[in-house]
Amino acid sequence: MIDLKARVDRLADEQRMIQESATSFFSAEGDYKRIRARRGVSPGYDQKIWEDMAKLGWLGLCLPEKYNGSGLGFAEASLLLEQGGRALAPEPLISAALLAGGAVLHGDNDDLKAQCLPRLAAGGWKPALAWQEAASSQQAESTMVTAVAAGGEFTLTGSKHFIPAAEGADAFVVAARASAGTALFLVDKGSAGTAIETHPRVDGGFFGTLRLSGVRLPASRCAASPSVGKAVLERVLDEGRLAVSAELLGVMSRALEISVAYIRQREQFGRPVGSFQALQHRAVDLFILTELSRSVLVRSAAVFDADENPTRRAIAASQAKARCSDAALKVAKGCVQLHGGIGYADECDIGLFLKKSMVLAAWLGSAAYHRRRHGELVAEAA
Numbered sequence: 255m256i257d258l259k260a261r262v263d264r265l266a267d268e269q270r271m272i273q274e275s276a277t278s279f280f281s282a283e284g285d286y287k288r289i290r291a292r293r294g295v296s297p298g299y300d301q302k303i304w305e306d307m308a309k310l311g312w313l314g315l316c317l318p319e320k321y322n323g324s325g326l327g328f329a330e331a332s333l334l335l336e337q338g339g340r341a342l343a344p345e346p347l348i349s350a351a352l353l354a355g356g357a358v359l360h361g362d363n364d365d366l367k368a369q370c371l372p373r374l375a376a377g378g379w380k381p382a383l384a385w386q387e388a389a390s391s392q393q394a395e396s397t398m399v400t401a402v403a404a405g406g407e408f409t410l411t412g413s414k415h416f417i418p419a420a421e422g423a424d425a426f427v428v429a430a431r432a433s434a435g436t437a438l439f440l441v442d443k444g445s446a447g448t449a450i451e452t453h454p455r456v457d458g459g460f461f462g463t464l465r466l467s468g469v470r471l472p473a474s475r476c477a478a479s480p481s482v483g484k485a486v487l488e489r490v491l492d493e494g495r496l497a498v499s500a501e502l503l504g505v506m507s508r509a510l511e512i513s514v515a516y517i518r519q520r521e522q523f524g525r526p527v528g529s530f531q532a533l534q535h536r537a538v539d540l541f542i543l544t545e546l547s548r549s550v551l552v553r554s555a556a557v558f559d560a561d562e563n564p565t566r567r568a569i570a571a572s573q574a575k576a577r578c579s580d581a582a583l584k585v586a587k588g589c590v591q592l593h594g595g596i597g598y599a600d601e602c603d604i605g606l607f608l609k610k611s612m613v614l615a616a617w618l619g620s621a622a623y624h625r626r627r628h629g630e631l632v633a634e635a636a
Contacts, residue, residue, distance in 0.1 A: 265333075268326070268330065269329060269330055269333055272326075272330050272333050272334055273333045273334075273337065275310060276312075276333065276334045276337035276338070277337055279306070279310065279337075280337050280338065280340065280341035280343060281341075286342065286603050286606060288300065289341075289342045289344065289458075289606060290606075292344055292458065293457075293458025293459075294454060294458050296421050296422075296452060296460060297419055297421045297422030297460065298344050298419060298422070298458065298459040298460050299343075299344040299345045299346065299419065299422065299459075300344075300345070301422075303343070303345055304345050304377060304380070305377045307345060307347065307377070308375065308376055308377025308378075309377070311323075311324050311375075312334060312347065312351075313347070313350075313351045313355075313374060313375050313376075313377055314351070314371075314374065314375030315330065315331055315334065315351070316328070316331055316351075316352065316356070317355065317359060317371055317374070317375055318359075321359075321367065321368070321371035321372050321375060322371075322372045322375040322376065323371070323375050327555070327558070327559035328493070328496055328497075328555040328558040328559055329552075329555045329556065329559055331352070331497065331500070331555075332496070332497070332500035332503075332551060332552075332555045333500075334347075335347065335348065335497055335500035335501045335504065336500050336501065336503050336504035336507070337504060338501060338504060339500065339501035339502060339503060339504025339505040339507075339508070339610075339614075340504040340505070340507060340508035341504075341508075342505070342606055342607070342610050344458075344459055346380065346382070346418055346419035346422070346423075348418075348494055348497045348498060348501065349382055349383065349417075349418040349419055349494075350374070350380045350381055350382060350419065350423070351374065352490070352493055352494055352497050353382075353383040353490050353491070353493075353494045354381035354382050354383040354423075354426075354427045355371065355374050355381060356489070356490040356493055356494075357383055357427045357438055357477060357478065357486060357487065357490050358370055358371060358381070358427060358440070358477050359371060360478070360482075360486045360489055360490065361438060361477040361478030361479075361482065361483075361486055362478060362479055362481075362482050363474070363476060363477050363478070363479075365474065366440060366474070366475070366477055370425075370440070379424050379425070380419075380422060380423050380424050380425075381423060381424065381425045381426065381427055381440075382417050382418065382419060382420055382423035382425075382426050382427070382462075383417070383426075383427050383490070384414035384417050384420075384426045384427065384428045384429070384441075384464045385414065385427075385428075385429040385487060385491070386414065386415055386416045386417075387399070387412075387413070387414060387415060388415070389415070389416070392491075392618070392619045392623060392627075394429070394436065394484050394487040394488045394491060395431070395435075395436050395484055396412075396429040396430050396431045396436050397431060398412045398413060398414075399411065399412030399413070399414060399428060399429065399430040399431065399466060400412055400430060400431050400432075401430035401431065401432040401437060401439060402433075403432065403433065403473075406472065406473055407470050407471060407472055407473065408430075408432070408439065408470070408471045408472075408473065408475075408476065409468055409469065409470050409471075410428060410430050410439060410441065410447075410466045410468075410469040410471065411466055411467060411468055411469070412430070412465075412466055413463060413464065413465045413466070414426075414428060414429075414463070414464045414466075415461070415463050416461045416462075416463075416617075417461060417462040417463070417464055418459070418460075418461060418462075418617075419459070419460070419462075420450055420452065420460070420461070420462020420463075420464060421450060421452050421460060421462060423443055423462075424442070424443055425440055425441060425442045425443055426440075426441045426443070426464055427439070427440055427441075427477055428440075428441050428464070428466070429483070429487055432480045432483075433480075434480035434481070435480035435481070435483060435484060436480060436483040436484045436487065437476055437478060437479055437480045437483040438476070438477040438478035438483050438486060438487065439471055439475055439476055439477065440471075440475045440476075440477050441464075441466070441469060441471065441475070445469055445471075446469065446470070447466060447467045447468045447469040447470070448464065448465070448466060448467075448469055449464075449465040449467070450462055450463070450464055450465075451463040451465070455613050456609045456612055456613060457606070457609040457610045457612070457613045458609070459613070485564070488564065488568070489564060489567070491618060492564075492567050492568050492571035493558070493571075494618055495571040495572070495574070495575040495618045495619065495624075496551075496554055496555060496558060496570070496571050496574055496575070498575065498578075498614050498617055498618055499547075499550075499551050499554070499571075499574040499575050499577075499578040499579075500551055500555075500578075501614055502547070502578040502579060502581075502582040502611065502614050502615065503544070503547050503548055503551055503578055503582075505582055505586070505607055505610050505611050505614065506540075506543070506544050506547065506578075506581060506582040506585035506586060506607075506611065507544055507548075508607065509585060509586050509589045509604060509607035509608075509611075510537070510540050510541060510544055510585055510589060512589070512603065512604060512607075513537070513540075513588075513589040513592040513593060513604065514528070514537055516592065516593055516604075517533055517537070517592055520594075533592065536588060536591075536592065537592065539588070540584070540585045540588045540589065543581040543584055543585055544581065544585060546577065546581065547577050547578045547581045547582075550573060550574050550577045550578070551574050551577075551578065553570070554570035554571065554573055554574035557569075557570035558570060558571075565631060565634070565635055566635075568627075568631055569628060569631045569632060569635070571624075572619075572624040572625075572627045572628040572631065573624075573628055575618065575619060575621070575624045576621045576624035576625045576628060577621075578615075579614070579615035579616075579620060579621040579624070580615075580621035582611040582614065582615055583611050583612070583615050583621075585611075586604075586607050586608040586610075586611040586612075587608065589604050589607065589608075590604055590605065590608055
């Protein structure tokens with residue numbers, strides 16, 4: 255297969271080091287036995303792997319240096335997440351380090367940042383972002399969870415759904431409707447009035463539901479006040495969408511590599527099926543989808559690293575998520591077909607890639623949602 259990535263992408267030395275480090279780290283699990291063993295086993299990932307990621311500095315990759323982070327950009331993070339996608343890594347790098355950690359980072363509670371973010375970078379604290387309230391909703395404003403202020407405290411009531419890795423989280427960054435707008439609150443796991451329910455996903459991981467029944471919090475646990483809460487949530491959701499797009503790129507790239515290797519080896523009528531022109535054309539079509547997705551992701555990451563304008567970032571995030579969600583599903587389904595009948599058996603690894611694509615393509619908005627959102631944002635900007 256032609257490696258356009260090596261010809262087109264010009265990586266800086268720092269980016270190349272991150273890519274090589276991630277490739278080496280995840281290549282040790284090329285047989286996907288760990289992924290199979292973790293399916294349906296709560297919390298769905300390996301704590302030891304999480305700690306190893308912290309030692310490599312990956313949990314603080316996008317955190318400022320004053321919080322023991324690396325202060326790198328999304329071009330570097332995308333390279334790391336792509337390799338994680340290739341390995342189908344179940345660790346909550348996006349949901350904990352980027353989404354929940356980013357919500358604390360971009361909030362206006364400096365004391366909370368100094369208290370929590372160095373622990374996140376060291377691997378000793380795993381937060382989760384609890385923001386979604388309905389399956390079809392991508393709205394950043396909270397309507398179902400309320401935060402009532404009284405006597406220097408807030409009382410939170412309501413439910414949040416579709417929280418990745420909820421059972422393994424140490425705390426939740428909860429979006430709630432206060433009197434002056436949407437605010438973000440840090441709720442420790444096990445706080446009085448909290449209850450967690452877990453629900454299995456098709457890829458073997460879990461989504462969680464967080465129920466809050468009169469949870470009382472001091473004002474110091476407000477990570478983002480109503481004056482900035484909605485903007486902070488919209489920002490981290492778009493950053494998460496770009497990150498998920500990078501992981502989807504890794505999933506589809508590796509699925510195609512596995513499939514091309516398979517059709518080169520499998521024989522029919524005394525010759526490799528990869529020599530049949532119809533399958534070659536199909537593989538090329540899938541390859542084009544993958545490389546188009548890579549180009550869109552690189553461009554969108556460059557926008558995020560160069561521009562703080564929320565509208566331009568939102569346009570870039572939706573463009574990447576729409577392209578990668580759609581392409582990953584098409585590539586994964588096509589790869590199953592290239593495998594023939596064995597591709598539909600659970601014993602065949604290619605099915606793991608299809609299931610991962612199904613989860614990631616829907617998370618933080620489907621391709622259809624982001625195509626519609628992209629069109630609306632471009633029209634408004636014009």
